[in-house]
Amino acid sequence: xxxxxxxxxxxxxxxxxxxxxxxxxxxxxxxxxxxxxxxxxxxxxxxxxxxxxxxxxxxxxxxxxxxxxxxxxxxxxxxxxxxxxxxxxxxxxxxxxxxxxxxxxxxxxxxxxxxxxxxxxxxxxxxxxxxxxxxxxxxxxxxxxxxxxxxxxxxxxxxxxxxxxxxxxxxxxxxxxxxxxxxxxxxxxxxxxxxxxxxxxxxxxxxxxxxxxxxxxxxxxxxxxxxxxxxxxxxxxxxxxxxxxxxxxxxxxxxxxxxxxxxxxxxxxxxxxxxxxxxxxxxxxxxxxxxxxxxxxxxxxxxxxxxxxxxxxxxxxxxxxxxxxxxxxxxxxxxxxxxxxxxxxxxxxxxxxxxxxxxxxxxxxxxxxxxxxxxxxxxxxxxxxxxxxxxxxxxxxxxxxxxxxx
Amino acid sequence: xxxxxxxxxxxxxxxxxxxxxxxxxxxxxxxxxxxxxxxxxxxxxxxxxxxxxxxxxxxxxxxxxxxxxxxxxxxxxxxxxxxxxxxxxxxxxxxxxxxxxxxxxxxxxxxxxxxxxxxxxxxxxxxxxxxxxxxxxxxxxxxxxxxxxxxxxxxxxxxxxxxxxxxxxxxxxxxxxxxxxxxxxxxxxxxxxxxxxxxxxxxxxxxxxxxxxxxxxxxxxxxxxxxxxxxxxxxxxxxxxxxxxxxxxxxxxxxxxxxxxxxxxxxxxxxxxxxxxxxxxxxxxxxxxxxxxxxxxxxxxxxxxxxxxxxxxxxxxxxxxxxxxxxxxxxxxxxxxxxxxxxxxxxxxxxxxxxxxxxxxxxxxxxxxxxxxxxxxxxxxxxxxxxxxxxxxxxxxxxxxxxxxxxxxxxxxxxxxxxxxxx
Numbered sequence: 001x002x003x004x005x006x007x008x009x010x011x012x013x014x015x016x017x018x019x020x021x022x023x024x025x026x027x028x029x030x031x032x033x034x035x036x037x038x039x040x041x042x043x044x045x046x047x048x049x050x051x052x053x054x055x056x057x058x059x060x061x062x063x064x065x066x067x068x069x070x071x072x073x074x075x076x077x078x079x080x081x082x083x084x085x086x087x088x089x090x091x092x093x094x095x096x097x098x099x100x101x102x103x104x105x106x107x108x109x110x111x112x113x114x115x116x117x118x119x120x121x122x123x124x125x126x127x128x129x130x131x132x133x134x135x136x137x138x139x140x141x142x143x144x145x146x147x148x149x150x151x152x153x154x155x156x157x158x159x160x161x162x163x164x165x166x167x168x169x170x171x172x173x174x175x176x177x178x179x180x181x182x183x184x185x186x187x188x189x190x191x192x193x194x195x196x197x198x199x200x201x202x203x204x205x206x207x208x209x210x211x212x213x214x215x216x217x218x219x220x221x222x223x224x225x226x227x228x229x230x231x232x233x234x235x236x237x238x239x240x241x242x243x244x245x246x247x248x249x250x251x252x253x254x255x256x257x258x259x260x261x262x263x264x265x266x267x268x269x270x271x272x273x274x275x276x277x278x279x280x281x282x283x284x285x286x287x288x289x290x291x292x293x294x295x296x297x298x299x300x301x302x303x304x305x306x307x308x309x310x311x312x313x314x315x316x317x318x319x320x321x322x323x324x325x326x327x328x329x330x331x332x333x334x335x336x337x338x339x340x341x342x343x344x345x346x347x348x349x350x351x352x353x354x355x356x357x358x359x360x361x362x363x364x365x366x367x368x369x370x371x372x373x374x375x376x377x378x379x380x381x382x383x384x385x386x387x388x389x390x391x392x393x394x395x396x397x398x399x400x401x402x403x404x405x406x
Numbered sequence: 407x408x409x410x411x412x413x414x415x416x417x418x419x420x421x422x423x424x425x426x427x428x429x430x431x432x433x434x435x436x437x438x439x440x441x442x443x444x445x446x447x448x449x450x451x452x453x454x455x456x457x458x459x460x461x462x463x464x465x466x467x468x469x470x471x472x473x474x475x476x477x478x479x480x481x482x483x484x485x486x487x488x489x490x491x492x493x494x495x496x497x498x499x500x501x502x503x504x505x506x507x508x509x510x511x512x513x514x515x516x517x518x519x520x521x522x523x524x525x526x527x528x529x530x531x532x533x534x535x536x537x538x539x540x541x542x543x544x545x546x547x548x549x550x551x552x553x554x555x556x557x558x559x560x561x562x563x564x565x566x567x568x569x570x571x572x573x574x575x576x577x578x579x580x581x582x583x584x585x586x587x588x589x590x591x592x593x594x595x596x597x598x599x600x601x602x603x604x605x606x607x608x609x610x611x612x613x614x615x616x617x618x619x620x621x622x623x624x625x626x627x628x629x630x631x632x633x634x635x636x637x638x639x640x641x642x643x644x645x646x647x648x649x650x651x652x653x654x655x656x657x658x659x660x661x662x663x664x665x666x667x668x669x670x671x672x673x674x675x676x677x678x679x680x681x682x683x684x685x686x687x688x689x690x691x692x693x694x695x696x697x698x699x700x701x702x703x704x705x706x707x708x709x710x711x712x713x714x715x716x717x718x719x720x721x722x723x724x725x726x727x728x729x730x731x732x733x734x735x736x737x738x739x740x741x742x743x744x745x746x747x748x749x750x751x752x753x754x755x756x757x758x759x760x761x762x763x764x765x766x767x768x769x770x771x772x773x774x775x776x777x778x779x780x781x782x783x784x785x786x787x788x789x790x791x792x793x794x795x796x797x798x799x800x801x802x803x804x805x806x807x808x809x810x811x812x813x814x815x816x817x818x819x820x821x822x823x824x825x826x827x828x829x
Binding site: 249254 | 439715
């Protein structure tokens with residue numbers, strides 16, 4: 001009970017605080033991004049959570065798991081809904097290729113650095129090979145992703161670089177697709193066994209079966225939603241159906257140990273490409289994004305995560321490797337797509353912060369695989385998000401200098 | 407067609423998941439909520455096509471898929487979702503408060519109090535007298551001592567006076583009737599809740615004295631007075647917070663309303679204050695004592711359809727329909743008697759304030775539905791009187807089930823008719 005009150009206070013305080021704060025942020029400076037970003041909520045969550053004053057414990061918040069579960073599905077749906085074929089057709093191949101290869105290259109580098117760190121440098125953490133592979137895979141998926149809100153925030157400082165910014169907006173808003181897709185893969189590959197409280201590795205046949213199952217559930221639901229809302233004019237009724245389906249599918253995913261993010265992303269993609277009411281739906285969907293992000297970050301910070309100097313060092317290493325992997329891939333791709341002239345190395349500074357999908361995926365994993373070791377990944381993620389957001393004002397300044405030199 | 411097809415698909419999915427061995431945890435609240443929402447919504451739509459209020463469809467859907475019929479939703483699911491129930495109830499109460507216009511309330515105060523007083527007196531004494539007669543004629547034999555009989559009559563009488571504010575509001579909003587009748591009905595139902603809280607505490611003490619031969623405790627009346635005055639003050643404070651937010655921040659109002667409703671329910675309910683009353687007062691303050699009423703109603707209207715579907719389908723799912731089988735004849739008698747007393751009470755109350763014929767003869771139909779408050783009182787009776795509590799609970803719950811199914815239908819009927827005064 002006490003925790004529920006506390007949670008309500010957190011959300012209310014955080015919400016009012018952010019709402020009031022954003023009103024006063026019309027004359028923004030790079031430094032103010034710290035307030036605009038999720039840093040405030042992470043710190044707040046850390047303060048009241050299991051690592052801080054322990055006012056709220058994650059276990060007692062189990063009553064609210066349906067809300068998190070729903071929010072995960074909702075985020076997946078929102079993202080999927082923005083993947084519209086008719087717009088995607090207009091995008092050049094070079095933009096897709098650059099986004100994909102930048103993400104992939106970062107993923108490989110972060111995976112390697114993480115693997116080496118855990119396997120060779122920090123042996124004292126006592127992980128076996130399979131665990132190190134799993135942790136490195138999750139970290140590489142999460143940290144390779146970038147932040148669209150940071151791109152929007154920093155865009156006002158790069159008004160001369162219209163082409164580059166346009167690409168950056170595209171890249172940061174679309175590279176969320178890969179981590180969600182890979183989360184679907186993770187949920188097909190691994191299974192949590194509640195009896196032994198351990199993670200089981202599925203065989204290849206089951207992996208394929210589960211992947212197909214997720215795809216089928218996602219796509220069929222998209223079709224059904226479209227058929228149900230097709231003739232409905234009342235906007236509120238439409239919202240009821242959308243909410244209900246997201247609840248249902250998130251719940252089914254959780255029961256079958258599938259990823260709600262992935263399943264609902266597919267539902268969103270199917271639905272958006274069938275419906276003609278995108279503008280209306282986007283209005284409903286986008287207004288919920290910010291509060292859901294607040295809930296995710298606060299929850300993530302409340303959960304007892306492992307914190308140590310070792311993990312701090314690893315997170316710094318991972319952040320450095322993320323930056324360098326982005327800069328290297330962009331430099332290389334600039335040569336490749338010289339004619340298009342949309343790539344500049346200064347963009348790599350703006351690709352440092354991690355976007356909203358990373359905390360969502362982390363929660364998805366914590367809920368799907370509730371083992372103790374997931375606290376290490378969440379600790380690392382919190383460190384890395386905090387660090388990246390704290391250095392983000394500096395990143396804008398450095399990017400400006402670099403842009404002027406270029 | 408697509409609605410029926412979707413219901414069939416959902417039932418197949420529900421049964422499959424229930425039987426599937428790989429499903430580790432069938433008691434998944436997120437799934438249950440989605441299932442309840444979609445089936446509730448679709449059956450509600452079908453009900454609307456049959457000219458019934460959609461909440462009747464929601465309730466029926468809840469009963470059918472709930473833990474006592476098809477068992478696609480478990481009792482644990484229903485318990486897990488109580489958190490949302492509280493949130494929904496707060497939002498409904500806030501909307502109800504926002505719908506009450508102070509000027510009109512003042513204008514109608516005479517009629518409101520007259521109907522309220524006569525309904526309460528007639529129902530209460532009507533049940534005591536009828537039960538006594540039936541006892542003497544040996545028709546009621548389940549209560550073998552006069553003390554039990556009188557106590558049961560008093561408690562059934564008090565609970566029978568209650569109507570469901572949430573159901574009333576939902577039907578009024580759906581029927582889009584905004585006239586004097588709807589204002590009158592809503593005001594009476596809301597105020598009745600406060601009166602019944604007092605009556606219930608007094609009645610409970612009297613019955614305890616009758617059954618256990620202990621002295622009547624006036625202290626409990628004082629404590630209920632404190633609870634109600636505490637709720638009123640808390641309602642004013644919450645109302646002011648909402649006004650300040652809507653005036654000075656006015657951003658993402660829906661999220662704010664959701665957060666404050668959740669917060670209010672969770673903080674005030676354990677303090678023995680009445681969240682329903684608190685939120686109703688808060689809505690009333692915002693609507694009548696500030697300029698922010700429109701913003702509040704806008705925000706509430708944007709969230710109300712899913713909230714109603716969740717709340718009423720969940721209400722249906724928590725109803726154990728099997729209760730009716732046990733004492734069906736007595737249940738039926740009480741349902742009919744309650745209707746008769748409601749009619750007489752409303753009629754006399756309306757004659758005194760010279761109300762029009764429609765209100766005199768038809769408006770009693772608006773007060774049939776029963777839900778949350780009545781069920782809460784049943785639980786208290788069950789705990790307070792171990793000797794007759796369980797029997798009484800079966801009877802009262804059966805009555806509530808029937809009233810909650812036919813109540814919305816009757817309310818919709820008179821509201822629809824009131825649109826055309828010639829009828």
